[in-house]
Amino acid sequence: MGSSRVRRTAAPRTLPEKPPSDGRTLPERFRLDGRRALVTGGAGGIGKAIARRLLLAGAEVALLDRDLGALQRASQEFGTLGYRVLILAADVLRAAEVRRAVRRSVRTFGGLDLLVAAAGITDRGTAEEVDLPRWERVLDTNLTGTYSICREALPFLRRGHDPAVVAVSSVYSLIGGVGRSAYSASKGGVDALVRSLAAEGAPAGIRVNAVNPGYIRTPMTEPYEKDRTAMDFFRQATPLGRLGEPEDVADAVLYLLSPASSFVTGVCLPIDGGRSLGR
Numbered sequence: 001m002g003s004s005r006v007r008r009t010a011a012p013r014t015l016p017e018k019p020p021s022d023g024r025t026l027p028e029r030f031r032l033d034g035r036r037a038l039v040t041g042g043a044g045g046i047g048k049a050i051a052r053r054l055l056l057a058g059a060e061v062a063l064l065d066r067d068l069g070a071l072q073r074a075s076q077e078f079g080t081l082g083y084r085v086l087i088l089a090a091d092v093l094r095a096a097e098v099r100r101a102v103r104r105s106v107r108t109f110g111g112l113d114l115l116v117a118a119a120g121i122t123d124r125g126t127a128e129e130v131d132l133p134r135w136e137r138v139l140d141t142n143l144t145g146t147y148s149i150c151r152e153a154l155p156f157l158r159r160g161h162d163p164a165v166v167a168v169s170s171v172y173s174l175i176g177g178v179g180r181s182a183y184s185a186s187k188g189g190v191d192a193l194v195r196s197l198a199a200e201g202a203p204a205g206i207r208v209n210a211v212n213p214g215y216i217r218t219p220m221t222e223p224y225e226k227d228r229t230a231m232d233f234f235r236q237a238t239p240l241g242r243l244g245e246p247e248d249v250a251d252a253v254l255y256l257l258s259p260a261s262s263f264v265t266g267v268c269l270p271i272d273g274g275r276s277l278g279r
């Protein structure tokens with residue numbers, strides 16, 4: 001009805017790439033050239049895979065970990081790939097060490113733009129089995145350790161270029177599990193911390209997000225690998241039918257740190273093959 005005629009043009013066979021608002025091409029939206037990053041737990045399975053993604057994307061990377069031997073091995077590994085990393089031996093439980101490490105990273109790279117908090121431990125035991133010192137160790141490392149590194153880094157991130165933070169939480173912040181009381185409580189705290197840091201950081205343009213991995217093959221999960229019942233359980237509980245690799249987490253972290261996610265903050269993103277669907 002009506003007299004106006006709509007002229008239809010034939011749809012192009014391949015859609016032209018839509019130019020992003022800031023003029024970056026699609027691959028450029030996942031690049032981190034010139035960005036200065038610090039990764040805690042950087043000598044561990046997930047932290048090291050994240051560091052590798054950040055290096056590939058063009059960032060300068062500092063690895064913080066309490067395990068000096070593992071840091072040195074990681075540095076050698078990256079060296080054979082042609083990358084140099086700064087290694088910082090520090091314990092996230094010790095505020096003075098965290099402060100020194102952050103400052104050294106800032107001095108070396110001339111600033112700080114990106115922070116990944118991946119240092120963490122697990123301790124399996126029901127609430128009755130886990131005593132207070134064990135509970136506190138998990139809470140102190142996973143939650144207070146994440147807070148501590150964020151607190152030291154924030155004044156520098158404030159002056160950074162497109163600053164962003166990612167905390168490595170866990171699927172156990174979203175679901176319960178037998179023997180996971182301390183661990184899931186610590187990671188639930190991380191999710192809550194991330195949302196408040198995101199609110200606090202937003203006026204300064206600091207984005208803060210979390211990833212919530214399901215079962216990922218790393219030194220942390222190595223003890224399960226020989227336990228057939230446990231492995232069958234993890235596979236069956238994962239709708240996508242496979243266990244995760246550190247690279248699955250690293251790809252999500254790269255997205256959350258890159259310009260591709262410039263409108264994303266305060267998000268806790270499950271990387272769990274559907275485990276948190278709880279089917």
Ligand SMILES: NC(=O)c1ccc[n+]([C@@H]2O[C@H](COP(=O)([O-])OP(=O)(O)OC[C@H]3O[C@@H](n4cnc5c(N)ncnc54)[C@H](O)[C@@H]3O)[C@@H](O)[C@H]2O)c1
Pocket residue numbers: 040041042043044045046047064065066067070090091092093118119120121122141145168169170171212213214215216217218219220221
């Ligand atoms: N592997 C999984 O299935 C899985 C699943 C969900 C979440 N996560 C989380 O991912 C993160 C990385 O775990 P991962 O699987 O790579 O384990 P990992 O044991 O390989 O790595 C953890 C790293 O953190 C370091 N670390 C531990 N306590 C520290 C401290 N006090 N100070 C400094 N460094 C410390 C360790 O030395 C180690 O290098 C952890 O926060 C973990 O809770 C792992």
